[in-house]
Amino acid sequence: MTALPSAFAPRLIAWQRASGRHGLPWQGTRDPYRVWLSEIMLQQTQVSTVLGYYPRFLERFPDVAALAAAPIDDVMALWSGLGYYSRARHLHRCAQAVVAQHGGRFPRTAAELQTLPGIGASTAAAIAAFCFGERVSILDGNVRRVLSRVLAFEGDVAETAAQRALWAHAQALLPKAPEGDDMAAYTQGLMDLGATLCTRSKPACVVCPMVDLCAARMSGDPTRFPVKTRKLVRRFERWWLLLAVRADAVWLQRRPERGIWAGLYAPPVFASEDALHAALGDRAARLEPGSPVSHSLTHRELELLPQRLPLPADAAPGVPGQWVPWTEALGLGLPAPVRGLLQVLRDQPLPQ
DNA sequence: CACCCGTGGCG
DNA sequence: TCGCCAAGGGT
Secondary structure, three states: OOOOOOOHHHHHHHHHHHHOOOOOOOOOOOOHHHHHHHHHHOOOOOHHHHOOOHHHHHHHOOOHHHHHHOOHHHHHHHHOOOOOOHHHHHHHHHHHHHHHHHOOOOOOOHHHHOOOOOOOHHHHHHHHHHHHOOOOOOOOHHHHHHHHHHOOOOOEOOOHHHHHHHHHHHHHOOOOOOOOOHHHHHHHHHHHHHHHHOOOOOOOHHHOOOHHHOHHHHHOOHHHOOEOOOOOOOEEEEEEEEEEEOOOEEEEEEOOOOOOOOOOEEOOEEOOHHHHHHHHHHHHHHOEEOOOEEEEOOOEEEEEEEEEEEOOOOOOOOOOOEEEEHHHHOOOOOOHHHHHHHHHHHOOOOOO
């Protein structure tokens, strides 16, 4: 391991205080509940997206006790559209663990925090550093990029060995003897530097506080880092969605606890047209195909084929699920594309 | 440890 | 358009 620039931490702290971000809704507090909630929402999710969710969630669940006491469906409803729904389930379980096992107060060390559901090494470090000033490092996408550039780190960041090395580098770059709010400023500085200057495509090296100690900058091509070799493979799937509707309600079922859209509500899904027709029997003749919807997930490319089935008030489609009144349907935890389909469907009049 | 899990925005 | 990826963690 090369000698690490001791100037990194003090410079980062000074830069964050002078030029970092300070006005985000989850900043300016040391309340572990608020910090934790923001960190979970921000996992793999951009700040601009979270801004639309965080205040509403906090208003509905002002503290960890309120969240722990809430039905999971209420939590999913407020998470609806944010993606990675296991985060919401773990969030709920974590709140219940904090109440049941820690007297309603978050543990104060990264090591203890990391034992809670949905809190990994990086999130634990963020909470511990922001709220309790612990000398531990985060390692998220921003930090991976910043560190791999400062160090001209040649390892493939997708590989486990490289991750381990980056964690060691991150820990070695920490402030030697942090005082007061130093760890909070340092941790925020790592994120801010990656988000505002050391960006993926056009890093603003000219105004970067690390310009003279950045190995990638000196190499002439900072965007060559972080090194990634593995390419994403997306599998294609076609899903038939049974949109059984009557004037006052739509037929929905709760998705299984595992897999895509786990724990959310959605119309019954079929892997083939044959399966859909087999489930419906004679009713299949009344299906009305809608426009296909393309929906891509991280590792899956979905083509959703909505099949509308208008039914009279006293009928049922004969597949698992329940009638949900239109007034309630859009308030449920729904996957984003399903929400879109239902909004269109609600406004379509039934025949006759 | 390789794979799984959403969504929206941007170059 | 389309590939990339963002305050990752669970299994």
